[in-house]
Amino acid sequence: MRLPTRPQGEFSMLRKVYLSVLGLLGASRANADWALNMPRGVTRLSAETYDLHMQIFYWCCAIALVVFGVMIYSLIRHRKSVGAKPATFSHSMKAEVIWTTIPIIILLILAVPSARTVIELEDSRKPDMTVVITAYQWRWHYRYTGQDVEFYSSLARTSGDARRLDSGIDPFTVDNYLLDVDNPLVVPVGSKVRLLLTANDVVHSWWVPELAIKKDAIPGFMNETWFKAETVGTYRGQCAELCGMDHGYMPIVVNVVEPQAYAAWLASKQPAATQSAATN
Amino acid sequence: MTSAVMDAHHSEAHHEPAKGIKRWLYATNHKDIGTMYLVLSLVMFLTGGVMALIIRSELFQPGLQFIAPNVFNQMTTMHALVMVFGAVMPAFVGLANWMIPLMIGAPDMALPRMNNWSFWILPFAFLMLVSTFFMPGGAPASGWTMYPPLVLQTGDAFPFLIFSVHLLGISSIMGAINIIVTIVNMRAPDMSLLKMPMFVWTWLITAYLLLAVMPVLAGAVTMLLTDQFFGTSFFLAAGGGDPVMYQHIFWFFGHPEVYILILPAFGVVSEIIPTFARKPLFGHDSMVYAASSIAFLSFIVWAHHMFTVGMPLTGQLFFMFSTMLIAVPTGVKIFNWVATMWRGAMTFETPMLFSLAILFLFTIGGFSGLMLAIVPADIQYHDSYFVVAHFHYVLVPGSVFAIMAAVYYWLPKWTGHMYNEKLGKVHFWLSTVFINVTFFPMHFLGLAGMPRRIPDYSTQFTDFNAIASVGAVGYGLSQLLFVYVVVQCVRGKGEKASSEVWDNPKGLEWTVPSPAPYHTFEVPPKISSSSTFS
Numbered sequence: 120m121r122l123p124t125r126p127q128g129e130f131s132m133l134r135k136v137y138l139s140v141l142g143l144l145g146a147s148r149a150n151a152d153w154a155l156n157m158p159r160g161v162t163r164l165s166a167e168t169y170d171l172h173m174q175i176f177y178w179c180c181a182i183a184l185v186v187f188g189v190m191i192y193s194l195i196r197h198r199k200s201v202g203a204k205p206a207t208f209s210h211s212m213k214a215e216v217i218w219t220t221i222p223i224i225i226l227l228i229l230a231v232p233s234a235r236t237v238i239e240l241e242d243s244r245k246p247d248m249t250v251v252i253t254a255y256q257w258r259w260h261y262r263y264t265g266q267d268v269e270f271y272s273s274l275a276r277t278s279g280d281a282r283r284l285d286s287g288i289d290p291f292t293v294d295n296y297l298l299d300v301d302n303p304l305v306v307p308v309g310s311k312v313r314l315l316l317t318a319n320d321v322v323h324s325w326w327v328p329e330l331a332i333k334k335d336a337i338p339g340f341m342n343e344t345w346f347k348a349e350t351v352g353t354y355r356g357q358c359a360e361l362c363g364m365d366h367g368y369m370p371i372v373v374n375v376v377e378p379q380a381y382a383a384w385l386a387s388k389q390p391a392a393t394q395s396a397a398t399n
Numbered sequence: 400m401t402s403a404v405m406d407a408h409h410s411e412a413h414h415e416p417a418k419g420i421k422r423w424l425y426a427t428n429h430k431d432i433g434t435m436y437l438v439l440s441l442v443m444f445l446t447g448g449v450m451a452l453i454i455r456s457e458l459f460q461p462g463l464q465f466i467a468p469n470v471f472n473q474m475t476t477m478h479a480l481v482m483v484f485g486a487v488m489p490a491f492v493g494l495a496n497w498m499i500p501l502m503i504g505a506p507d508m509a510l511p512r513m514n515n516w517s518f519w520i521l522p523f524a525f526l527m528l529v530s531t532f533f534m535p536g537g538a539p540a541s542g543w544t545m546y547p548p549l550v551l552q553t554g555d556a557f558p559f560l561i562f563s564v565h566l567l568g569i570s571s572i573m574g575a576i577n578i579i580v581t582i583v584n585m586r587a588p589d590m591s592l593l594k595m596p597m598f599v600w601t602w603l604i605t606a607y608l609l610l611a612v613m614p615v616l617a618g619a620v621t622m623l624l625t626d627q628f629f630g631t632s633f634f635l636a637a638g639g640g641d642p643v644m645y646q647h648i649f650w651f652f653g654h655p656e657v658y659i660l661i662l663p664a665f666g667v668v669s670e671i672i673p674t675f676a677r678k679p680l681f682g683h684d685s686m687v688y689a690a691s692s693i694a695f696l697s698f699i700v701w702a703h704h705m706f707t708v709g710m711p712l713t714g715q716l717f718f719m720f721s722t723m724l725i726a727v728p729t730g731v732k733i734f735n736w737v738a739t740m741w742r743g744a745m746t747f748e749t750p751m752l753f754s755l756a757i758l759f760l761f762t763i764g765g766f767s768g769l770m771l772a773i774v775p776a777d778i779q780y781h782d783s784y785f786v787v788a789h790f791h792y793v794l795v796p797g798s799v800f801a802i803m804a805a806v807y808y809w810l811p812k813w814t815g816h817m818y819n820e821k822l823g824k825v826h827f828w829l830s831t832v833f834i835n836v837t838f839f840p841m842h843f844l845g846l847a848g849m850p851r852r853i854p855d856y857s858t859q860f861t862d863f864n865a866i867a868s869v870g871a872v873g874y875g876l877s878q879l880l881f882v883y884v885v886v887q888c889v890r891g892k893g894e895k896a897s898s899e900v901w902d903n904p905k906g907l908e909w910t911v912p913s914p915a916p917y918h919t920f921e922v923p924p925k926i927s928s929s930s931t932f933s
């Protein structure tokens with residue numbers, strides 16, 4: 120259900136409460152969902168990250184099942200009200216050794232694939248292209264190295280209007296509220312894109328969950344990371360490091376397109392980008 | 400020796416507490432100072448709670464309804480500072496003041512005047528900190544971690560923030576020294592170190608952690624101060640400094656700080672479970688070793704808060720492995736508590752209920768902590784609501800629940816009256832239900848991609864945020880019941896408590912009458928060799 124736009128006027132609190140009750144009842148609503156888990160993402164490493172996340176999650180579930188199981192059994196059987204008589208034992212070297220060793224083994228099982236993925240993540244050699252990202256309070260700047268293309272990427276106007284205190288605009292009527300920008304980052308599918316990140320003022324962090332990339336942009340330093348998107352699409356993220364008043368309003372949009380579309384976009388952007396750089 | 404005896408005679412008249420405000424201003428009695436710490440902690444807990452509710456109200460729905468983004472950032476920053484330094488730490492120091500002398504058979508803390516000073520610094524420090532809300536530029540809004548360069552954009556509040564952190568540090572250091580000196584020097588004869596109760600042990604370790612890392616925090620914030628006002632560039636790249644170095648120094652303090660907040664909680668649980676399971680603590684000595692290992696490891700894991708800042712590969716691997724290792728001693732503690740319950744004869748009074756909730760819910764926080772250790776996964780979790788869920792699961796149903804368990808456990812000893820058990824249980828169940836309603840959905844929000852510290856969010860995050868806000872209001876209101884139960888007990892509304900209070904609990908504190916007299920153990924108690932301390 121999409122709610123009608125309300126260009127002006129106060130959004131009554133009652134209505135907000137009603138909306139949220141609707142949400143609690145699970146009524147389907149535009150843009151609202153009940154996502155529970157991390158996205159699997161669109162790169163090989165995002166999938167690997169997802170698998171690691173699930174693997175460790177299942178280990179935790181298994182451990183929880185055993186530990187909580189024993190506890191619950193004990194809570195039921197070893198209570199005074201069912202006539203339990205307290206035992207007097209107070210230590211067992213054997214038990215201590217067992218419950219020290221088993222966790223160590225589980226950790227080793229987890230450590231190996233984790234380390235392997237970390238090593239792959241750090242391998243940013245031989246990129247197909249490089250984008251320099253500079254973070255500002257509160258927008259991103261993208262520069263395509265070797266190309267005459269650079270531009271700022273800020274919160275889209277539609278979200279910018281709706282986000283003001285008591286704007287009277289219902290966020291549910293705004294497409295991709297707070298996750299839309301004026302100029303998205305565009306990259307070709309299947310290319311290894313190296314990102315070089317820095318910041319102009321304070322520390323920011325560039326995060327796109329579908330790419331499993333989060334890297335801090337730090338003033339005075341150049342950070343490096345990379346991704347290789349394997350599916351065409353639009354992927355959204357946000358600044359993840361508190362960077363001041365409008366930290367919540369510097370989204371990231373990455374358009375992953377076919378190589379021909381990318382070439383066309385790049386060509387169209389070249390003069391325009393020069394112009395906008397001159398005016399900035 | 401003779402003069403000491405003479406002095407004791409002379410001061411006979413002073414054995415009763417002074418009247419009126421002087422009793423508190425000039426307090427040197429460990430029980431009075433402990434009470435003041437606990438009262439301050441409760442006030443700060445409610446203050447920080449109001450801030451939390453302002454945060455949750457704003458996040459109830461997408462769009463901005465109540466506060467501007469900069470005020471929102473002030474709220475998250477101050478909520479954290481108030482809760483960590485104002486609610487949890489003073490509460491544990493208060494418990495230490497009250498209980499450590501009673502548990503080791505000492506007449507008082509070793510350094511009573513310093514004890515007075517370390518308490519009285521705190522109200523002024525927090526008054527100063529909270530007053531920054533009314534200064535030009537508002538309260539600090541850079542997060543409790545105070546990362547530069549952002550923190551340098553703080554308005555007039557900046558020097559007051561730094562100075563209040565200094566004061567809190569001074570207070571903590573003095574408190575830590577006092578606790579160490581008391582434990583090392585004033586134990587009853589025959590109480591060897593390994594005979595000490597677990598609460599005393601965990602506090603001894605905590606005090607050493609405080610002593611080690613509070614000066615580090617003071618150093619870090621002093622460098623911020625000189626960067627701002629005296630032209631240095633410790634953390635400013637333009638002057639050859641490094642903003643990331645601050646993060647390393649901060650977390651070298653920050654990670655041990657996490658254990659400062661939780662180790663005394665482990666101690667409390669280790670006292671309570673044996674009492675209500677009617678069975679001695681399982682593996683007392685391995686609990687000591689586990690707590691010590693956790694303390695040691697806490698010094699070599701700090702950069703796991705920084706996996707996204709850009710670190711050499713070997714650094715990332717080192718901090719991942721060392722962090723995973725913490726799961727081992729933490730697991731040992733959990734398993735030992737379960738083994739303590741095993742084949743006991745349990746009853747479920749309020750302190751026991753809170754302790755059991757800690758076993759379940761702290762473990763959930765431990766699981767998410769283990770997940771956060773895995774670098775590739777952490778890159779996704781970092782600075783998202785998953786982290787918010789994680790640390791609230793260890794801090795609220797870990798530390799805060801332990802403080803409440805301790806209050807219920809020892810309140811009859813302090814006041815001489817039983818609290819209202821029925822209302823205590825209601826408070827427990829409300830707290831436990833609402834805490835999960837508040838924080839469990841935050842796992843989902845974080846995994847779905849919601850960053851922390853944002854005043855407004857995209858519409859797909861609406862539902863879980865609404866649920867979390869409802870839970871927060873419920874949890875907040877439930878705490879008023881806690882205040883009511885405590886106040887009623889202090890006013891002497893419950894039935895008289897015996898000196899043992901519970902069913903044959905172990906430990907010296909149960910050998911003195913309830914309420915504990917103003918002065919206890921003026922003559923060191925005799926400890927039979929068969930005595931077991933939980």
Ligand SMILES: [Cu+2]
Pocket residue numbers: 254255257322323324358359360361362366369
């Ligand atoms: Cu930012």
